[in-house]
Amino acid sequence: MKSIIHGLTLARLAQTVLAAEPSRPRGVGPDHAKFYKSTDLFTCISNPSITFSSSQINDDYCDCPDGSDEPGTSACSYLSDLSPSYASDLASDNASRSIALPGFYCKNKGHQPSYVPFLSVNDGVCDYDLCCDGSDEWAHVGGIKCEDRCKEIGKEWRKNDELRKKSLGAASKKRKELVAEAGRLRKQVEDRIQSLEAEIQGSALKVKSLETALADAERQERGKVVRSTGKGSKLGSLIQTAKDRIEELRESLVEIREQRDTGKSRLAELEGILSTFQAEYNPNFNDEGVKRAVRSWEEYAARDRPAIGNDAQDRDLDEIAKPDSETGIINWSDWEEGEESDVDVLYKIEEYLPVAVRGWVDQRLRDLRILLVENGVIAATPASGEESKTLTDARDALRAAQDSEGNLRNELTGHKDDLAKDYGSNDVFRALKGRCISKDSGEYNYELCWLEKTTQKSKKGGSHTGMGNFVRIDSVTVDDDLPPDGKGLGSGVRVALRYENGQHCWNGPNRSTLVVLACAEQDEVWKITEEEKCVYRMEVGTPAVCDISGKGKEGGAKDEL
Secondary structure, eight states: OHHHHHHHHHHHHHHHHHHHSOOOOTTOOGGGGGGGOOSSEEEOSSOTTOEEEGGGTTSSSOOSTTOTTOTTSSTTTTOOTTOOOOGGGTTOTTOOOSOOSOSEEEOOTTSOOEEEOGGGTTSSOOOTTTOTTOGGGTTOGGGOOOOOOHHHHHHHHHHHHHHHHHHHHHHHHHHHHHHHHHHHHHHHHHHHHHHHHHHHHHHHHHHHHHHHHHHHHHHHHHTOOOOOOSTTSHHHHHHHHHHHHHHHHHHHHHHHHHHHHHHHHHHHHHHHHHHHHHHHSOTTSOOHHHHHHHHHHHHHHHSOOOOSOOHHHHHHHHHHHSOHHHHOSOOHHHHHOOOOOHHHHHHHHHHTSOHHHHHHHHHHHHHHHHHHHHTTSSOOOOOOSOOOHHHHHHHHHHHHHHHHHHHHHHHHHHHHHHHHSOOOGGGGGGTTTTOEEEEEETTEEEEEETTTEEEEEETTOSOOEEEEEEEEEEEEEEEOOOOTTOOSOOEEEEEEEEEESOSBOTTSOBOEEEEEEEEOSSOEEEEEEEEETTEEEEEEEEGGGTTBOTTSOBTSOTTOO
C-alpha cells in the first residue's frame, strides 16, 4: 500500500514539473529553447538590439534579420547575408541576415530527433527521412497529412545501427590484424637490412682479399719463365701448314670420289631406262618426238665412251685417302719436335736437382725475374694470347665477388627506401601492398591494386588500359550522404590514394585516379566515376582506414559506419 501511495506521489510530482516547464514554440529544438522562455517579449538571437512581442513568433512573417522569430514556418527560409534590409533592422547597420537556427526541429519520438530545412516546412511533401513524425507538414497544405512513422523507421534504424556497430567492430578487428601484419613485414625488412649490412662488410673484405690475390697472380704471371712449345718457330709453322694442307686435300679427294660414284650410278640407271624404252617402243606409232629420242639414244650408244674409273685406280685412291698415321709414309711427330731452347735447357737442369732444392731454385729464379722486370732491366714475357688458369680463376673470382657485393648494396638501398616510404597510419598499407580488388561496372572491369596501379579491363577483350600508377597517400574532405547500408564516404576528412601517369588519353591528358577510402569490413570498390576526361574517382571501403582520419590520426572516422 505504501509503494502504491509513493508511486502516485511521484506521478503527481512529474505532472507538476511538466506543467511548470513552459512549452517551446513549434520548430524550436532543446538547444535553442533558452531564447524562447519569455512569454512577453522576444529578442532576435543574432540581433539582440531588436525586440518585439512574443505573439509575433511563428506568425509567418519574418521580423528578425536572422529569422529566429519563425522557427516553425518557412517565412525566413530565403534569408542570407545578401538579403536586403527591412524597416525592423534599419537601426542596426551590423544586423546579421544569416539564419540563426539549424532548421525546423522534429522530435521524432521513437527515433532520433532531427532538423528539417526551413524550405521544406509545409511544402506538401512528407520528409520521412528527416522528420519521421510528419510534424514539418503541420499546416496540411493541399490536404497533405503526414502520419507518424517514427516507430517503424526507428525500429529499422536501430536494427541497421546494430548491424553497423557489429560491422564496425569486425572492421576494427581486421584493421588491428592488418597493423600486426604490417608490423611483422616491417620487422622482416629491418632484420634483412641488418643482415645485409653484415653481409656487405664480409663481402667487402672478400673483394679486398681477392684483389690482393689477383695482383699477386698478375705479378707471378709477369715473372713466369715459359717453356717453348716449338710451335712458334718458322719450321714448326711450315710443318703445321703442310700437315693441314695435306689433310684438306685428302678430305677433298674422298668427297669428290663419293660424288663420282654417285654420278656413275645415276648414269647407269638412266642408260638402262633408255635401253628399255628403245626395245619396247612401238615403231609403228607415228610420234616424231619419240622417234627422235630413240635415234638420239642409238647414236649415243654407238659412240665409243671411255670407262669411268677402274679397279686399279680405285685401289690407288683408297691408299691415297688413308690417314698418314695409317700409311706411315710421313711421321709428323718427328718433324714437330723442334730444337731445344735455352729455357728447355734450364728446365732439364732443374730435373737433375733434388725436389726440395728444385722448388727453392725455381722460386728464387721467379723472384729474380720479377725484380728485374719491375725495375725495367729486362722485358716482361710477351703475351701469348692466353693467360694461365690461375690468373683467369683469380680474375673470375674477383669479378663474381664484386657483382655479389653490388647486388647486396642495391638490395640494401631498396629496403632502406622501402622503410622511408609512407604506408599510412601504423604502416597499415604495407600489409595490403600488391593485393588487388575489382568491380564489374557494365562494359568494363575496374581493378585496384593497393599502392601499385589502377586498371580498366574491357569485357570485349583487347589490351588493358592503365588508369594510373601509385604516387602517394593523401587526404581529401568529402560531404556526402551516407546510404543506409553504410557503403559510402559520409562527411569529413578521408584518406585518399593518388594514382597518376597512366596510359595517355586520346586528345587528352594521361589517365589518373583518385581513390577515396572509407571504413568497411571488407576491401570493396563501391563506385567509379569519371569526373573529367580521363580523370577517375574510386570510392573504396577497407578496414585499413577504420578509426583513423585522413591525416592518419586515430579516432577521426568512427562515424563512417
